[in-house]
Structure formats: structure tokens, C-alpha cells
Amino acid sequence: MTFDDLQLQAIPMGRDLLLIITGGEVHIGAASTAYWTDQGTEVQTSAVPGHKEHTLSGDFAQRVAGELNRTVTVVMGIHYDDLSQAEIKSIVAKTDSLLEEFLKQQ
Template identity: 35%
Template structure:
């Protein structure tokens, strides 16, 4: 089973992406700060078109990270993908929230190359 861990930081914000191969599919965990399960996204690739859905834990706002990552990963890699996202920083600012989204997106972009290196 291949496993990849990637990290990115901006100021006090650090986001970690951990990906584990399950056969041809992927389980991805994106966390930062006080990690938790805030949202779970599922993505699948149907004939080159990726679709995704998301379930959010009440009171959490990690759904954008989970849904976007699941859809992008399944489209780019042509596999089923489950993404668990949970990022929490006390007193997070609007700019830091943007940083979390940018860092998460960048890590998803880097995942394909990292998996190729591992495999």
C-alpha cells in the first residue's frame, strides 16, 4: 500500500495532506491546526467526468476542502476517492481561511506527482 504525506505552510497556518492507496482508489486526509473530521467528500470518475458529494459534520465548514479535493483528485487520477477534511485554528482570520484553501488546493495539485514517485 502506497502512502504519501505532503505539507505546506503560510505564516502560522500549516496544512497536511496524507494519501493512502486502497487498490486503485485513494483515501485522503487533509488536516491542519487542531485536526478533526469536519467533512467527508467522495469523488468518482465516470467516463472522464468527475462527480462528488460531501457530508459535513454539524457546525463545521470543511466541506469546500473535502468536495473540491475529492472531485479534482478523481478527475485527475481517474479513481474513486474519499477525502476527510478537518482544519481548525483558533481566531483564524479571513486571510488565513483563504490561505487554508490555497494550501489545500496546492497540495492536491502536488499529489499526482508524489504518488508517481512513490509507485
């Protein structure tokens, strides 16, 4: 499986930024917001029970907020049936690549 339908949408919201990362059966699995404080970036994550996108969304939000110096929310919903560990690693690599490509364009 090539996971060619994985995508990242960026929606500016004033000074803030919303990133939506989806693939397969689109849904909301997790949402993470990273924002600046006096101690650096903080992240708050909300995950739908039974979903695993939160394992990526918090890190992604923190990376983008740190690099772009703005508040960032990442909403992720990726679902494919019966994935192997190798396929999960492929999805992680592809979503990371989408995020890196987005950051290069900023």
C-alpha cells in the same frame, strides 16, 4: 500564522484512494467521495454541522478523481481559533498547494 502543520496523507485502498487533509486541531469536519459514472464524475459529501471543510473537500475529491481516473475520498479536519479572512485564504491556498504537489507526484 504560517500553518506549517497542514498536511495531506494519501492512503491507497486497492484501486481507490483516501486523502486525509488536517491542520491545527485535527478532527473530521467533512468527507467527500468522487467516483466515475457514465455522465462523468459524481461527488457525495457529508459535513459535520458547524464545520466548513466541505467547501473544499468536494472540489478536491473531484479534481483528484478526474486526474487519476479512480474513486477518491477526501476527509478534511482543519481547525484554528479566531481566524481572519486573510488567514482562511492562506489555509485554502496552502491546502490547494498540498493537493497540487500530490498530483504532480502521481
